Amino acid sequence: MRISVDIGFGYVKAENEEGKSILFPSVVGLRRASNVAGVFGEQFDDYIVTIKKGDEDQNSYYVGDAGLTSGGTRTWEDEHAKNRNLEVLIATAMGILNEKEEPVELAVGLPMNVFSAQHEELKRKLTGLSLDVSVEGERQPKNSKIQVSSVFVFPQGAGAYYAALHNIDGSVKDANLLNKPLAVIEIGFRTTDFLFMSLGKRGLQPRPEPFTGSLDIGMNTAQTEIQQAAKKELGGYEPDLKEIEKALLWPGMNGILTAKGKSIDLKPFRKQANENVASRIISQLKQRWRDEVNTLSSVMIGGGGGDDLYSHFEQAFGITQKVENPQFANAKGFLAAQALALRAAGRG
Known part of the structure; x- marks a missing residue:
């Protein structure tokens, strides 16, 4: 079973070769025994995940929205x-998506700025991974034996590029974009990756730095700005960033943050913060690309911030297109690139 997992700083996006996909926050908290479950029952968000690796003791975790609810954390180590939390997040995705319990051919990604230095280490860590995984959530509990047979590691911006041109089976999606010079801007939670593909004598090739790379700006930058705006409204009390996130993204909260006995509508703050983040990204890319941007046929927008920020990039570049389902662009693109690599190796 081919499965791609885009392990974002903010969210995990994953998809299997049959097109089934899942999305959940990259938040993990250790599950402990509850003293009140017998009184209130144990209602929980997705997911409770139990993992056993070899002869080690099994551990249970709150993952995703359950992690947000239970005070879990995101981990942002420089060495991915x-x-x-890496194994827990990947195990959760594979446990849900490996419906046939086959050996997994895994595709994952790394930010552009660390890909060259870290992709071999990540591949070694994940190849041969063998786990017993139980996932409880909205569905019936699912128990799986996970065996990773192969690992493909791709740069994150390249994932969005392949998603724009190819379907997850490697077939061509948009023939008009093939062999055309274009750029991809992939707006993530913590970083924005960008890829500049130029037309050379032997075909398309990625331009090196400063044309291709990563910016340390993402949707978390906007959330931090919203947090500071809310702090002023709350007389100096600084709400946790996870509370900001829940208020903005959980449907039942409708953008309303409740703290210190007050209810604050964050939506106007979000609009301004998104505009500021987009402006910063656009300014830095224009400095890097300068007049070379005029050689492109298109600027493709993907990533978790693709929908929220697209209109700003459309105004800035004029030749902008949005990758279909931008939040899943990397996950879909990794599958497409993996399919092409397997076909080139005579395995597709």
């Missing part, structure tokens, strides 16, 4: 293979 050493992220202590």
